[in-house]
Amino acid sequence: MTFYTRAEPILYAVLRFAFGVVMFTHGLPKALGISHGSMADPMAGSINLIQNVMGLPFAPQLAFLVMLLETVGAVMLAIGLWVRPVAFIIALQMIGISYALGPTWPWIDRGIEFPVLMGFLALYIAVRGSGDFAVDRKLKFSV
Incomplete structure (x- = not known):
């Protein structure tokens, strides 16, 4: 086995x-009600995005x-538990965020480059699954 072949499961x-x-760094401020970067109230920002930008009902929920x-979900991804469904839902979330930031599709200063990249990464993880070093493997549980 080459170095790259041996390193791949660990690096994944x-x-x-x-x-x-x-x-997790984006969810924790919402959970604790603390500021995150330039957002004084990230939960209120999420509610505003969902309600006023996306026009969806039940924004607080x-x-x-x-x-x-x-x-x-972030902790589940980090430890490798139910990775496929969690990553797929995150990919859908990133599509929603990218859509909400349109139609101007800004690229800098809170643009869509990060949600687009995170969305593709989440989609890759959803397809790839937990990997060798994951709680799912230890429990012999695969979704």
Whole structure:
């Protein structure tokens, strides 16, 4: 086996873990009601995006689900539990965020480049699955 072949499962676990950590850093401020970067109230920002930009009903409830996805779902991704469905839902979330930022599709200063990249990464993880170093593997559980 080459170095790259041996390193791939470990590096995939690191990638999945890093993705979960990045998602978690967006969900935790919503859960705790603290500021995040330039957003004084991230939960209110999510509610505003869902209600006023996307025009969806039940914005507070949907924002709560987003917060759960970005906290509990992020931890699940990081440890490798139910990776496929969680990553797929995150990919859908990133599509929604990218759509909400249209039709101007800004590329800088809160643009869509990061949701687009995160969406494709989530889609890749959803297709690839948990990997060798995951709780799913230890429990012999695969979704």
